[in-house]
Structure formats: C-alpha cells, structure tokens
Amino acid sequence: MKPNSQVVELQDMAENPSFRKDFPVSWEELHRNARALAWRLAELGPWKGIVAITRGGLVPAAILARELDVRLIDTVCVSTYDHQDKRESKLLKAPIEGDGEGWLIVDDLVDTGRTARVVRDLLPKAHFATVYAKPAGRPLVDTFITEVSQDTWIFFPWDIEYRYAEPIAEIRQKR
Ligand SMILES: O=P(O)(O)OC[C@H]1O[C@H](OP(=O)(O)OP(=O)(O)O)[C@H](O)[C@@H]1O
Ligand code: HPA
Numbered sequence: 001m002k003p004n005s006q007v008v009e010l011q012d013m014a015e016n017p018s019f020r021k022d023f024p025v026s027w028e029e030l031h032r033n034a035r036a037l038a039w040r041l042a043e044l045g046p047w048k049g050i051v052a053i054t055r056g057g058l059v060p061a062a063i064l065a066r067e068l069d070v071r072l073i074d075t076v077c078v079s080t081y082d083h084q085d086k087r088e089s090k091l092l093k094a095p096i097e098g099d100g101e102g103w104l105i106v107d108d109l110v111d112t113g114r115t116a117r118v119v120r121d122l123l124p125k126a127h128f129a130t131v132y133a134k135p136a137g138r139p140l141v142d143t144f145i146t147e148v149s150q151d152t153w154i155f156f157p158w159d160i161e162y163r164y165a166e167p168i169a170e171i172r173q174k175r
C-alpha cells in the first residue's frame, strides 16, 4: 500500500466488485488469534521447525515460534498480489529441502489458495497453518483460526494506520 493512502485504498476497495467488505485487524487481535493458533498447534507437535511464507507469514511465524519454543525458522518467498490485484505466483526463494515432514508452514491467510498450492507442492508433508482463511483456500489449510467470506479484504495491522473514520450513515449516503 502507498504511504498515507488508506482512505483512497478503502474507496478503491468499495469500488472493487470482488471485495465488498473490509475487515481491519488490530495488532492485539492478530496476537490473540496467533496465540489461539499456537494452542491448537501445540497439541499436534513437536515441530522440527517453521517455514514462514513471506512476507505476511513472518509476523504470525514469530508469534508461533515464541509460543511453541521453535528456534529453527526458514522462509519461502512467494509473491502473488500487487495490493489487491492478483498476479502469477512467483517463487523468489525455495524453502528447506525434503518433503517437509514434521515442519510447520505458516502464512497470515489463504484467499484463493494459489500461494498455498505452490508451497504445498514444495513441502507436501508439512502441516499448513494460517490465522485467517477464506472459503476457496480453506481446503488447502490444515489448521486455521478465523474464516471470513470470499468477498472480504482483510487489512493487516502492518498495512494500516489510525485515521478518522467516516460515520456509516455518510458512507451509505454516497452509495
Ligand atoms: O491464497 P492466495 O490468493 O494466494 O492469497 C494469500 C496470499 O496473498 C498474500 O500474500 P502476497 O502475495 O500479497 O504477498 P505478501 O505476503 O508479501 O504481502 C497473503 O499474505 C498470502 O500469502
Ligand atoms: O484479504 C486479504 N488481505 C491481505 N492480503 C491478501 N492477500 C490475498 N487476500 C488478502
């Protein structure tokens, strides 16, 4: 997202027919959900290590690593979106070698599942965990915490800042 452009982005989003609802997530909410994910994953471990899908998976991976006492952390670098526009998934850096058995793959969310499919193909035996899931990507995730509808765009705390919020009545008047 461009700096200082949240209002513009939210208006863009309202005009984007694919994403009709916005779902802003605070740092506290993300932390709480990532810890809830850690409780579930703690029962399924122990884990050899974590593979974080950059960049969105880095913050949840750090929280999970702390909670699960995992010190071995790798990354797989995949880029699929240019803000809300989908592109070809590009693999910029591969993760550990092997089939991923005993490893945890972590991302912030699955949306269409395109990114997840790329990483699952690389590490077919790893356990795939995300904080959020949309219905199209849900079958690709082993463990997640919160489901949101497909027409929702999740705004993560690292992509937003505190701003004046227009009253709902005024937003509705303009539609
Ligand atoms: O299920 P999908 O439709 O593939 O969408 C989910 C992926 O999209 C986002 O990453 P993005 O490509 O925007 O890169 P980023 O994590 O570096 O922001 C998000 O962090 C997931 O990795
Ligand atoms: O809803 C979303 N929010 C942030 N990044 C994303 N990448 C795909 N879908 C989303």
Ligand SMILES: [Mg+2]
Binding pocket: 053, 054, 055, 056, 057, 078, 107, 115
């Ligand atoms: Mg990502």
